[in-house]
Amino acid sequence: MPSxxxxxxxxxxxxxxxxxxxxxxxxxxxxCMMVFNLLAMLSLWRVLLASGHPLAGFTWPEMRAYLLxxxxxxCLVSSFTDFTMAFRIQSGLVALDxxxxxxxxxxxxxxxxxxxxxxxxxxxVVCGAALAAFGAIPVPALxxxxxxxxxxxxxxxxxxxxxxSSGLLCFWTHNYLGVSFxxxxxxxxxxxxLVPLVFFPGWLRILAEVLPFQGIASTPALIYLGQASGWDAxxxxxxxxxxxxVLWAGxxxxxxxxxxxxxxxxx
Amino acid sequence: xxEPLIRARALTKTFRRPDKGPGLAGSARHLITRKYTxxxxxxxxxxxxxxxxxxxxxxRNGAGKSTTVKLLTGILVPSSGEVRVAGxxxxxxxxxxxxxxxxxxxxxxxxxxDLPVRETFTLLRDMYRIPPERYRxxxxxxxxxxxxxxxxxxxxxxxxxxxxMRADLAAALLHEPPIVYLDEPxxxxxxxxxxxxxxxxxxxxxxxxxxLLTTHDLxxxxxxxxxxxxxxxxxxxxxxxxxxxxxELARERSMHVQPAVPVDLAAIRAALPGTEVSGxxxxxSIRFDRFAxxxxxVAAAVMGLAEIRDFRIDExxxxxxxxxxxxxxxxxxxxxxxx
Ligand SMILES: Nc1ncnc2c1ncn2[C@@H]1O[C@H](COP(=O)(O)OP(=O)(O)OP(=O)(O)O)[C@@H](O)[C@H]1O
Ligand SMILES: [Mg+2]
Numbered sequence: 012m013p014s015x016x017x018x019x020x021x022x023x024x025x026x027x028x029x030x031x032x033x034x035x036x037x038x039x040x041x042x043c044m045m046v047f048n049l050l051a052m053l054s055l056w057r058v059l060l061a062s063g064h065p066l067a068g069f070t071w072p073e074m075r076a077y078l079l080x081x082x083x084x085x086c087l088v089s090s091f092t093d094f095t096m097a098f099r100i101q102s103g104l105v106a107l108d109x110x111x112x113x114x115x116x117x118x119x120x121x122x123x124x125x126x127x128x129x130x131x132x133x134x135x136v137v138c139g140a141a142l143a144a145f146g147a148i149p150v151p152a153l154x155x156x157x158x159x160x161x162x163x164x165x166x167x168x169x170x171x172x173x174x175x176s177s178g179l180l181c182f183w184t185h186n187y188l189g190v191s192f193x194x195x196x197x198x199x200x201x202x203x204x205l206v207p208l209v210f211f212p213g214w215l216r217i218l219a220e221v222l223p224f225q226g227i228a229s230t231p232a233l234i235y236l237g238q239a240s241g242w243d244a245x246x247x248x249x250x251x252x253x254x255x256x257v258l259w260a261g262x263x264x265x266x267x268x269x270x271x272x273x274x275x276x277x278x
Numbered sequence: 279x280x281e282p283l284i285r286a287r288a289l290t291k292t293f294r295r296p297d298k299g300p301g302l303a304g305s306a307r308h309l310i311t312r313k314y315t316x317x318x319x320x321x322x323x324x325x326x327x328x329x330x331x332x333x334x335x336x337x338r339n340g341a342g343k344s345t346t347v348k349l350l351t352g353i354l355v356p357s358s359g360e361v362r363v364a365g366x367x368x369x370x371x372x373x374x375x376x377x378x379x380x381x382x383x384x385x386x387x388x389x390x391x392d393l394p395v396r397e398t399f400t401l402l403r404d405m406y407r408i409p410p411e412r413y414r415x416x417x418x419x420x421x422x423x424x425x426x427x428x429x430x431x432x433x434x435x436x437x438x439x440x441x442x443m444r445a446d447l448a449a450a451l452l453h454e455p456p457i458v459y460l461d462e463p464x465x466x467x468x469x470x471x472x473x474x475x476x477x478x479x480x481x482x483x484x485x486x487x488x489x490l491l492t493t494h495d496l497x498x499x500x501x502x503x504x505x506x507x508x509x510x511x512x513x514x515x516x517x518x519x520x521x522x523x524x525x526e527l528a529r530e531r532s533m534h535v536q537p538a539v540p541v542d543l544a545a546i547r548a549a550l551p552g553t554e555v556s557g558x559x560x561x562x563s564i565r566f567d568r569f570a571x572x573x574x575x576v577a578a579a580v581m582g583l584a585e586i587r588d589f590r591i592d593e594x595x596x597x598x599x600x601x602x603x604x605x606x607x608x609x610x611x612x613x614x615x616x617x
Binding site: 015018019021022023026029030033034103104106107109110111112113114270271273274275 | 355372373377381401405
């Protein structure tokens with residue numbers, strides 16, 4: 012039974028999910044973009060791996076699995092979180108958020124979880140279609156599958172915190188769109204969502220491994236494939252969790268700093 | 279006396295405005311020079327509000343009313359000074375403070391734009407953890423007095439301004455807060471809705487809620503507030519009973535006249551001794567004491583000198599209140615005077 016303290020946040024998650032249904036058109040558009048991306052990547056790698064020789068240890072079915080997993084993690088925690096945040100901060104509506112009896116960061120996370128319900132459902136549907144079109148993918152054995160699920164679940168708070176932290180930059184810049192695009196571009200590369208990290212040149216790979224982005228695509232994909240198994244997988248999940256803890260605390264501190272310099276525009 | 283419910287001491291909020299030249303070049307230069315002008319939006323405010331009091335907080339545009347409300351509600355962190363509301367420092371303990379207060383900003387809405395009004399209310403119910411029976415009773419009462427019935431199934435974005443304001447009032451009061459801040463709750467409303475809101479506020483105060491109301495419309499505060507606090511330039515320039523201000527202003531009227539041909543204002547001054555004539559020969563205003571002249575007498579005196587194309591008589595507004603304070607027309611009360 013959910014505790015009383017959770018009730019406000021459950022309510023926020025629920026209303027966020029309900030209002031997401033009101034944003035059908037942008038939702039469908041962004042989904043179409045992601046599906047297009049997925050199809051392009053699948054077709055590209057199919058050509059590259061057509062000879063039957065694996066590249067950097069990836070066969071065509073494995074690459075299919077990698078791309079599908081990174082598609083799923085890409086669907087989770089869309090830019091709705093930071094765009095609505097940015098809009099409310101820049102328009103001054105955040106003033107009203109500040110008079111509500113909830114922690115701002117937890118409330119945004121709840122809102123993001125509400126959206127995730129919808130996002131997971133659509134991701135599942137698209138995956139099913141892709142599997143039918145491009146052929147089945149290898150499924151890992153039970154212990155590995157369990158590790159994969161843990162790392163997949165960890166993607167949600169981790170990705171939320173990356174998006175949320177960049178949303179907080181609104182307090183320092185008036186051009187949030189630029190920040191958001193930059194974040195999306197950097198995280199698309201460094202997360203390994205476009206190209207697995209093994210293909211990276213050494214310096215870029217080191218950069219990707221010390222930053223939190225790998226945890227939102229590469230980590231669950233590698234665990235799914237069994238390229239990271241046993242302690243290796245546990246270590247990668249540990250890194251995810253560590254980043255979650257660090258970013259949660261860092262974002263809280265940033266939020267408090269931001270409030271000190273907050274000026275509400277208009278009326 | 280117990281500690282007042284709302285207590286502010288030497289409260290100050292300073293905004294920094296970047297000294298930017300126009301255009302991109304100006305922005306670029308600012309990046310290097312980093313020069314700012316300090317602007318004291320609130321400049322040392324002392325304010326005590328006792329439980330159950332209803333205070334009108336008025337002043338001209340930019341006087342610092344909204345900034346005060348944002349400081350008292352904990353939205354903004356003060357630059358210096360102290361504030362305590364029901365024993366809580368609002369910007370330090372936002373959540374505890376949120377439970378004690380209800381806030382309505384006339385220019386912003388807390389309704390969810392894409393969902394029916396009812397959904398926003400349900401969210402607030404859960405956010406404030408209002409027990410179900412309590413919620414049902416409060417919602418029923420608010421629905422009746424604010425006539426919300428037809429609005430509950432309507433999406434936030436589809437509400438008219440007046441409908442939105444009624445829904446926002448209800449949203450701010452669902453958790454029955456003992457303290458309510460209203461920042462221009464009647465802005466942009468037509469007279470019918472205004473009356474309804476005013477009546478609602480009267481009931482709210484009658485039921486013992488502590489209210490701080492800012493407005494540009496003196497009509498809002500009549501019958502609602504007993505006390506008026508006047509701010510200007512971020513400072514409190516007057517704090518006292520509303521009745522005194524009303525009596526003082528009740529005497530004063532302004533007639534705005536457009537003559538068919540320009541007239542000599544000196545001649546009008548001579549014809550109406552004791553009044554104040556300002557403006558241009560082609561369009562001028564006469565301020566007169568209602569007990570010294572009737573409007574008819576003033577109009578007749580002007581018509582003796584020139585044909586009138588158009589004229590209008592104004593009731594006194596906030597500007598007149600502020601002016602009277604500066605002219606020394608209102609005696610400052612000892613309690614509210616800033617140190
Ligand atoms: N975010 C901000 N940044 C810089 N200056 C600000 C900011 N908000 C308000 N100010 C300035 O502070 C002063 C007080 O503003 P405030 O909004 O409190 O006035 P107000 O009394 O509510 O006016 P109005 O009647 O027009 O609503 C104004 O001079 C305004 O320009
Ligand atoms: Mg204002």
